[in-house]
Amino acid sequence: MQKIISPISDDVIENLRAGDQVLISGVIYVGRDSAHKRLIETLDRGGELPFDIRGQTIYYMGPSPTKPGHVIGSAGPTTSGRMDAYTPRLLSIGLKAMIGKGLRSDAVKEAIKEYKAVYFAAVGGAAALIAKSITKSDIVAYEELGPEAILRLEVKDFPAVVINDMHGGDLYQEGKAKYKIQPGAAS
Amino acid sequence: MKEIKAKDVTSTVARLCTEANFFLGDDVLAALRKAREEEESPVARQILDQILENSTIAAKDEMPLCQDCGLAIVFIELGQEVHISGGDLYQAVDEGVRQGYAEGYLRKSAVRQPFSARVNTKDNTPAIIHTEVVPGDQLKITVAPKGGGSENMSRFTVLKPAQGRQGVVDFVVSAVEEAGSNPCPPTIVGVGIGGSAEKAMILAKKALLRTVGEPSPDPEVAELEKELLQRINATGVGAGGVGGRITSLAVHVETFPAHIASLPVAVNLQCHSARHKEAVL
Numbered sequence: 030m031q032k033i034i035s036p037i038s039d040d041v042i043e044n045l046r047a048g049d050q051v052l053i054s055g056v057i058y059v060g061r062d063s064a065h066k067r068l069i070e071t072l073d074r075g076g077e078l079p080f081d082i083r084g085q086t087i088y089y090m091g092p093s094p095t096k097p098g099h100v101i102g103s104a105g106p107t108t109s110g111r112m113d114a115y116t117p118r119l120l121s122i123g124l125k126a127m128i129g130k131g132l133r134s135d136a137v138k139e140a141i142k143e144y145k146a147v148y149f150a151a152v153g154g155a156a157a158l159i160a161k162s163i164t165k166s167d168i169v170a171y172e173e174l175g176p177e178a179i180l181r182l183e184v185k186d187f188p189a190v191v192i193n194d195m196h197g198g199d200l201y202q203e204g205k206a207k208y209k210i211q212p213g214a215a216s
Numbered sequence: 217m218k219e220i221k222a223k224d225v226t227s228t229v230a231r232l233c234t235e236a237n238f239f240l241g242d243d244v245l246a247a248l249r250k251a252r253e254e255e256e257s258p259v260a261r262q263i264l265d266q267i268l269e270n271s272t273i274a275a276k277d278e279m280p281l282c283q284d285c286g287l288a289i290v291f292i293e294l295g296q297e298v299h300i301s302g303g304d305l306y307q308a309v310d311e312g313v314r315q316g317y318a319e320g321y322l323r324k325s326a327v328r329q330p331f332s333a334r335v336n337t338k339d340n341t342p343a344i345i346h347t348e349v350v351p352g353d354q355l356k357i358t359v360a361p362k363g364g365g366s367e368n369m370s371r372f373t374v375l376k377p378a379q380g381r382q383g384v385v386d387f388v389v390s391a392v393e394e395a396g397s398n399p400c401p402p403t404i405v406g407v408g409i410g411g412s413a414e415k416a417m418i419l420a421k422k423a424l425l426r427t428v429g430e431p432s433p434d435p436e437v438a439e440l441e442k443e444l445l446q447r448i449n450a451t452g453v454g455a456g457g458v459g460g461r462i463t464s465l466a467v468h469v470e471t472f473p474a475h476i477a478s479l480p481v482a483v484n485l486q487c488h489s490a491r492h493k494e495a496v497l
Binding site: 209 | 269488
C-alpha cells in the first residue's frame with residue numbers, strides 16, 4: 030500500500046492509477062449534501078468559502094455522535110453520487126481530491142481529467158475502523174447542520190483505493206469487466 | 217390475556233437499537249468470512265478484511281458498525297391475547313428509539329418535510345413500524361436499522377404476467393448490477409414477488425430478516441434464489457464495487473399470490489452491515 034500525504038501534490042496525483050490502494054495521512058475536509066449546497070450558494074453570491082479549498086481533499090461523510098473520550102464517532106463514507114451536481118464547480122476552483130463511495134457521473138469524471146484531480150473510495154460501512162485513523166476533528170463551518178457540518182480532520186493511514194484517476198482510469202468499470210462472467214459461460 | 221407494560225416495550229426497543237448497531241449477527245459474519253475465502257480479487261479481499269475488522273472494532277468499542285445508523289425499521293408481531301398497559305404501543309416504540317439512539321451515540325438521520333425543508337427530527341423518530349397481529353400471548357419486536365445508501369437502490373416494477381420467471385430474473389439482476397458500488401456490496405438481496413405494490417416491497421424488506429443464506433422452504437423459490445445469486449455474482453461488481461466474484465452474500469425471495477393481471481416485483485437491497493436484532497416479551 031502506498032502512503033500519501035494530503036493535501037496531495039500534483040506529482041503524486043499524476044502517478045496515481047485506478048486500483049491503487051493508498052493510506053492517506055494529513056488534513057482532509059468533511060462535507061456532504063447540505064454543506065455542498067451551501068458552498069455552491071456562497072460561490073453564486075460571490076462570497077468567500079469557509080476554508081481555502083485550493084489543493085484540498087474533501088471526504089463525503091457524516092459521522093455518528095462522538096462518545097466521551099473519543100476523537101469522533103463512526104466515520105465511513107457516504108454515497109458520492111449525490112454530490113455530483115456540485116463537484117465540477119469545486120474542481121474548477123481548485124479542489125484536488127475526493128473520498129467517498131459509489132459511482133460518479135460522466136461530468137464529474139470529465140472534470141477529474143480536466144482539472145487533474147482524483148477520486149478515492151473508502152470502504153462503505155467500515156466506519157468504526159476508519160474512525161481509528163482520525164486523530165483530530167474540528168468543526169470549520171455550518172455547525173447547525175449537525176452531522177452535515179464541515180469538519181477539518183487530521184488523519185493517519187486512512188485506507189482508500191483510487192477509483193477515478195486523472196488519466197481516465199475507472200476502477201468501478203475496469204474491475205467489474207475483469208470479473209464479469211458472460212451469460213452462458215462455464216463458471 | 218397477558219399484560220405487557222408499555223415501558224418494557226420502550227426499554228426493549230432502546231436496547232435493540234444499540235445492539236443492532238454495534239453487533240453484527242453470526243450469520244452475517246459467517247457469510248462474510250466465506251466470501252473472503254472465495255474471493256479472487258486482491259482489492260475486494262482487502263475490502264472484505266476491512267469489513268470484518270470493522271465488525272470486531274465496533275463490537276469491542278461499542279461503536280456503530282456504520283455511521284449511518286439508519287432509520288429505525290421496527291417489525292412487531294403482536295399476539296392477539298396481549299394487552300398493552302400504561303401507554304400507547306407506537307409511542308412506546310418511538311420513545312425506545314429516542315432513548316436508544318441517544319444513549320448509544322447513534323446518528324440521527326430522520327428529516328421532516330423531506331421534499332423541502334428537510335429538518336432533522338433530532339431523535340431519529342418516527343420509527344417506521346410494521347405490525348402484524350398473530351395468535352398467542354407474546355409480543356415479538358425486531359429492530360432493523362436501515363441505511364440510506366442501500367435503501368436508495370430499491371426497485372419496484374409490475375411485469376406483465378407473460379414475462380414470468382425470466383422477467384423476474386432479469387429485473388432483479390439488473391437492479392443489483394446497476395446499483396453497482398452504491399449499496400455497499402456484498403449485499404443481501406431481498407425480493408418480493410406478488411401481492412400488490414406495497415405488499416411486494418414489504419415482502420422484499422422482510423426477506424432481509426431471514427438467516428443469511430437460508431433457502432426458501434418452497435423448492436421452486438429456493439431454486440430461483442440460487443439462480444439469482446449465481447447471476448448476480450456473475451456481474452463482477454464485487455465487494456465495494458471494485459470488481460470481484462462476490463457481489464451478494466445471499467438472495468432471499470418471498471412470494472404472495474398476485475392479481476390475474478399483475479406480476480409485481482420489488483427489490484430491497486441490504487448492505488453488508490445487515491443489522492437486525494429481535495426480542496420476545
